[in-house]
Amino acid sequence: MSDFSYxxxxxxxxxxxxxxxxxxxxxxxRGGAGEDAEYEHRLSNFGAASDGGGGGVITGxxxxxxxxDEIDILVGEEGNNDPQYGDGGAGWEGDVDYHDGTDGYVNSxxxxxxxxxxxxxxxxxxNRLLVAGGGGGGTxxxxxxxxxxxxxxxxxxxxxxxNAESREELGExxxxxxxxxxxxxxxxxxxxxxxxxxxxxxGDGDTYRNCGIGAGGGGYYGGAGGYCHQxxxxxxxxxxxxxxxxGGSSHIKEEYFDxxxxxxxxxxxxxxxxxxxxxPSVSDLEVTFEGYEEVDIAWEDEDVEEIDIERDGSLIAxxxxxxxxxTDTGLDGDTEYEYQVFAVQGDVRHESSxxxxxxTGYLPDETTIDVTDRQITITSVEPTxxxxxxxxYRNGDEIDSVEDASDYxxxxxxxxxxxxxxxxIVAVYRASExxxxxxxxxxxxxxxxxxxxxxxxxxxxxxxxxxxNNASGYRLLLREDDDGEYEEDVDRDPVDEGETATFxxxxxxxxxxxxxxxxxxxxxxxxxxxxx
Numbered sequence: 131m132s133d134f135s136y137x138x139x140x141x142x143x144x145x146x147x148x149x150x151x152x153x154x155x156x157x158x159x160r161g162g163a164g165e166d167a168e169y170e171h172r173l174s175n176f177g178a179a180s181d182g183g184g185g186g187v188i189t190g191x192x193x194x195x196x197x198x199d200e201i202d203i204l205v206g207e208e209g210n211n212d213p214q215y216g217d218g219g220a221g222w223e224g225d226v227d228y229h230d231g232t233d234g235y236v237n238s239x240x241x242x243x244x245x246x247x248x249x250x251x252x253x254x255x256x257n258r259l260l261v262a263g264g265g266g267g268g269t270x271x272x273x274x275x276x277x278x279x280x281x282x283x284x285x286x287x288x289x290x291x292x293n294a295e296s297r298e299e300l301g302e303x304x305x306x307x308x309x310x311x312x313x314x315x316x317x318x319x320x321x322x323x324x325x326x327x328x329x330x331x332x333g334d335g336d337t338y339r340n341c342g343i344g345a346g347g348g349g350y351y352g353g354a355g356g357y358c359h360q361x362x363x364x365x366x367x368x369x370x371x372x373x374x375x376x377g378g379s380s381h382i383k384e385e386y387f388d389x390x391x392x393x394x395x396x397x398x399x400x401x402x403x404x405x406x407x408x409x410p411s412v413s414d415l416e417v418t419f420e421g422y423e424e425v426d427i428a429w430e431d432e433d434v435e436e437i438d439i440e441r442d443g444s445l446i447a448x449x450x451x452x453x454x455x456x457t458d459t460g461l462d463g464d465t466e467y468e469y470q471v472f473a474v475q476g477d478v479r480h481e482s483s484x485x486x487x488x489x490t491g492y493l494p495d496e497t498t499i500d501v502t503d504r505q506i507t508i509t510s511v512e513p514t515x516x517x518x519x520x521x522x523y524r525n526g527d528e529i530d531s532v533e534d535a536s537d538y539x540x541x542x543x544x545x546x547x548x549x550x551x552x553x554x555i556v557a558v559y560r561a562s563e564x565x566x567x568x569x570x571x572x573x574x575x576x577x578x579x580x581x582x583x584x585x586x587x588x589x590x591x592x593x594x595x596x597x598x599n600n601a602s603g604y605r606l607l608l609r610e611d612d613d614g615e616y617e618e619d620v621d622r623d624p625v626d627e628g629e630t631a632t633f634x635x636x637x638x639x640x641x642x643x644x645x646x647x648x649x650x651x652x653x654x655x656x657x658x659x660x661x662x
Contacts, residue, residue: 134405139207139215139243143200144405150475151195152435154408159262160397161185162216162242164283164347164375165209167268170235177272177340178280180372182209182239183265183294183347184395186286186380190260190387194407197386198249201259206243206348206401209267209283216243216401218264219324219332219345219355219375226272226340238342239267239283241332241375244349245401252330259383263291263306264332264347265395266375269356272340283344283374284353285395291353291377292394294344298371300359303333306351306379314354324355324375332378341372349378410434410451410473415483418455420515422463422559425488428455429471436474441467448474463564464492464514491515492564493557499568504545504599506553506570510538513557513564523554546600548574548652574598576659577631577648588637594648594659599627605649606633607658610642 136142139162146155164182171177185206206216211223221240242264249257263286271280281295284305291305291312301315304327311327324343325333332346333355341358353376382390412431419426431437434451441458449456451474461467466489473480491514500507512535513520520535521528530540535557545551549572556565577594584591592606601624607616625631631648638644648659 133407136203136205136403137400139205139400142203144203145200146194146197147199149194149407150478151193152475153194153410154191155194155197156189156191156406156408157247157260158187158189158404159245159247159260160187160402161244161262161264161286161347161349161378161380162206162208162218162401163398164242164265164267164344165221165239167239167270167342167344168237169270169272171272172233177270179270180268180280180282180374182242182268183283183285183374183377185242185265185397185401186263186288186291186377186392186394187396188260188262188288188380188382188390188392190382190390192387202248203403204246204248204252205403206245206264208400209240209242209264209345211240213240213243216245216264217331217348217352218243219267219334219352221267221345222335222337222342224337226337234272234340236270236272236337236342238269238335239344239374240335241267241345241347241353242286243401244378245403247403258350258381259386261350261381262401263287263349263378263380266294266347266353266356266377267335267344268374269344269358269372270342271358271372280372281374284377286347286349286377286380287394288380288392290379291347291349294356294373294376297373300357300371303346303354303356303373303376305353305376306349308350308379308381311351312346312354312376314357317357317359323357327352327354327376327378332375335375343372344375346375347378350381351379353377409480410475411481412437412471412473412483415469415471415486417486417488420488420491421561422491422557422564423461423562424457424459425461425467425490426455426457427469429483430454431473434473435476438472438474438479440470461490463490465490489515491517491559493555493566495566497555497566497568499553499570501570501572503573504547506542506545506551508540508542508553508555508568510535510555512536512538516559518558518560521556521558523556525552545572547572547598548600548655550654571655574650574652574655574657576657577604577650580646580648580659588640590635590638592633592635592646593630595628595630596625596650597628598650600652601650602652604631605651606635607647607649608635609645612645616647
């Protein structure tokens, strides 16, 4: 969609100073089409008429800074008999003399006016930045028994307007080019000819006997008008022979424009000029990565000097316009954020993207631990968002890792009795980690089969079998009678699993009844045997 549309023939101006130098501007210029010829035979309506040619189209693209602060615009008109805008040649309209009476009417096609963008005075060549040539007008003839040997007006185009087609090898009216106007050919027979094209101007139409001769299109250089011939010699095929007007040339001052396109004869009707200012734009904002404490976003942009990035409505960064992505770090896990980016040119914010939402990842607090004899089972739910793997550490040492942590469970077998274990479940993200911890103490079995195997005077020998695999040692505890407090009597080093530990008491009291238990201990816990 164009920012400025000029579709009515006339002169206009546009102030470009309010725009940034880096903004793009596309200018499409369309020349006016040549007018179709018309005729009327008032007796029997015999005759012929040809169509006008289409106007040329030329489009240039550049940046605002390459153009003057103000440009002028001329919109050329469709060909007619009284041209006002675009310097198309004038057509001819009026009655024609048929035999000895006024029995016909012709309206030859006027040449289409050129449309153009210029600066100040368009009579100076260096000021004409973009010109779209007009099409040539059609030719007509009133005559009983008239044939259709009339060529159409030729279209305007780049680098030259097209020539009108020759009829009966009488020559082609020439289109304007980049250095001169088109010329009407010397037909070599008695005929009427319109005028040559010139700087800016298309050749004017004319009349001859019962003919209306088409005019040339205006342009950088105008196209020649056509011709029409009624031969008085005995050469039937020359009766009549005529050519329409030629097209005007389009033109561009390439030093002002980065690129341009053109087409020949693509416009019908009046000319026009369409101008589109390319505001810096950003689009297609998307989240490309969601980590534990960081988020990646990416976007598409066009003609952008800088990009402002907002999170939750606050500016967090300004990056060069050559960047199309950004990593936002230092975020909180398990948190939703809103992002929006803005195109910046100079000190002015232009178009913004749509807003998008991103949610950082985390390891849900749903881990569990189940402790049984010499075995601990750890379960966890899967981390959210873009994690890399789940790792499991026991007392600081990694014991497992998986990339797919859905329905995660790990059974840790062969553990030591009576030992405290700490498990760290770590969700590993690209640049950070989130973890949960679980702790468990494996059961410590008491010694079995506590038995007094000998009493030697005041010293007793006690034995017991140790079923544990992790005892740090044992304490023999004694108490007098059945209701006293146990007190440590002796301490001894551990034995291997399943072996018998032997204890010798200190000197006991004569005739005193004692209760005895054996306490097994580790670094983390202790357990007593049953009273004996």
